[in-house]
Amino acid sequence: MISLRKAARVWTQVAALSFGGPAGQIAVMQRLIVDERRWISQRRFLHALNYCMLLPGPEAQQLATYIGWLMHGWRGGLVAGGLFILPGFLSILALSVIYASLGHVPLVEAVFYGIKPAVLAIVVHALVRIGRRALAGPFLLGIAALAFVAIFGFDVPFPVIILSAALMGWLGDRLGIASLRSSILPDLDDDPIPTDTVPFRRTLATAFLWLAIWWVPVAALALVAGGGVLVTEAVFFSKTALVTFGGAYAVLAYIAQVAVEDFGWLAPAEMLDGLGMAETTPGPLIQVVQFVGFMGAYRNPGALDPMLAGVAGSIVTTWVTYAPSFLWIFAGAPYVERLRGRRALTAALSAITAAVVGVILNLAVWFAVQTLFGETVALDTWGLEFDAPAWSSIDPLAAAIAAFAALALFRFRWGILAALAVAAGFGAVARLVV
Numbered sequence: 001m002i003s004l005r006k007a008a009r010v011w012t013q014v015a016a017l018s019f020g021g022p023a024g025q026i027a028v029m030q031r032l033i034v035d036e037r038r039w040i041s042q043r044r045f046l047h048a049l050n051y052c053m054l055l056p057g058p059e060a061q062q063l064a065t066y067i068g069w070l071m072h073g074w075r076g077g078l079v080a081g082g083l084f085i086l087p088g089f090l091s092i093l094a095l096s097v098i099y100a101s102l103g104h105v106p107l108v109e110a111v112f113y114g115i116k117p118a119v120l121a122i123v124v125h126a127l128v129r130i131g132r133r134a135l136a137g138p139f140l141l142g143i144a145a146l147a148f149v150a151i152f153g154f155d156v157p158f159p160v161i162i163l164s165a166a167l168m169g170w171l172g173d174r175l176g177i178a179s180l181r182s183s184i185l186p187d188l189d190d191d192p193i194p195t196d197t198v199p200f201r202r203t204l205a206t207a208f209l210w211l212a213i214w215w216v217p218v219a220a221l222a223l224v225a226g227g228g229v230l231v232t233e234a235v236f237f238s239k240t241a242l243v244t245f246g247g248a249y250a251v252l253a254y255i256a257q258v259a260v261e262d263f264g265w266l267a268p269a270e271m272l273d274g275l276g277m278a279e280t281t282p283g284p285l286i287q288v289v290q291f292v293g294f295m296g297a298y299r300n301p302g303a304l305d306p307m308l309a310g311v312a313g314s315i316v317t318t319w320v321t322y323a324p325s326f327l328w329i330f331a332g333a334p335y336v337e338r339l340r341g342r343r344a345l346t347a348a349l350s351a352i353t354a355a356v357v358g359v360i361l362n363l364a365v366w367f368a369v370q371t372l373f374g375e376t377v378a379l380d381t382w383g384l385e386f387d388a389p390a391w392s393s394i395d396p397l398a399a400a401i402a403a404f405a406a407l408a409l410f411r412f413r414w415g416i417l418a419a420l421a422v423a424a425g426f427g428a429v430a431r432l433v434v
Helices: 004-016 021-036 042-053 059-101 106-134 138-153 158-175 178-184 200-225 229-241 249-262 268-279 285-299 306-337 343-372 396-410 416-433
Strands: 376-381 384-389
Touching: 004 021, 004 059, 021 042, 021 059, 021 106, 021 343, 021 416, 042 059, 042 106, 042 306, 042 343, 059 268, 059 285, 059 306, 106 138, 106 343, 106 396, 106 416, 138 158, 138 343, 158 178, 158 343, 178 343, 200 229, 200 306, 229 249, 229 285, 229 306, 249 268, 249 285, 268 285, 285 306, 343 384, 343 396, 396 416
Parallel strands: none
Antiparallel strands: 376 384
């Protein structure tokens, strides 16, 4: 039995290394929780991931909460999910204060310049490992390919891809496709499937508790402040937390439009700077909303000191963004666990896993283009519209760091921390010197 204290140390490590958006974060958990420590099986990891992919909000943080709950109940879920948020929150808060006070800091940018190519290698490494386990046969491989083409070339909404994959998996099981059935007929893992029913009263109490945790502070803030930017941010970002399906990029365009054009909290270029902070710091990419909340309150402090108002905006925005995620996991996970033995459902979830592999591949390609190239070219080939890299704009230093990290992970089996540390140091020195 793994103690909660020992698990907390590992969750702290997971959180500190959770760079690169959901693909990188899932990769870190795959490596540290499943591959190295084998705390849960691969199938149970993918089962939890499939559920989290269906939820609004940051799926990687929800996955950490789910696994923490599996291991140590609600305490483990709070520790895993809370620690997953903390490094990103502290990083964005510090960078927001520096940004509002001083502007850009070359040393920080140089360190993260070395980290990003290494994260790309980590994402590819996890993609290969998950793909080997999840794509058992041509049927699931085809679903992964279709998911990649759909999201990469046709910009099909993420929920449509996931629901379509689930339907294909269910139909595949009904039709008796051999490669699909061979992937789900063995026991899911060594963990027994819970057979006792979940009391509805307990689920209702859990839901009410987390609704109160979510909304009571907002109501108290409205009573004390009587309105103002903090209340506006709390309500606005509570709404966006309910529609963030398929990762942060699915809702960031809407957030940018409202925050920049409607509320005037920050300029378009500042929104891009905030996105850069979120991409190069630990934690979910949706953490960019914290920067938006900081700048909105900093620019509209009311009776508060501007910096204090900015900090308050960061806290409020982060609170309402993540509280719903704990609600979905603690109320829904007990039911999801009891469905692990249903073959039809497992077939649908296996197909979702395959589609997720295609989606992660899309994220890896996007991340590679953004990390290794300075420019892109819009292409329309065979009806596929996408941004291709301009090969003349490749960054040789970033490409070299990515190649080094890939070699360290694939060939020499380095740990993630070692690869990131060397890449960050090399990138920082080279960027500041060159």
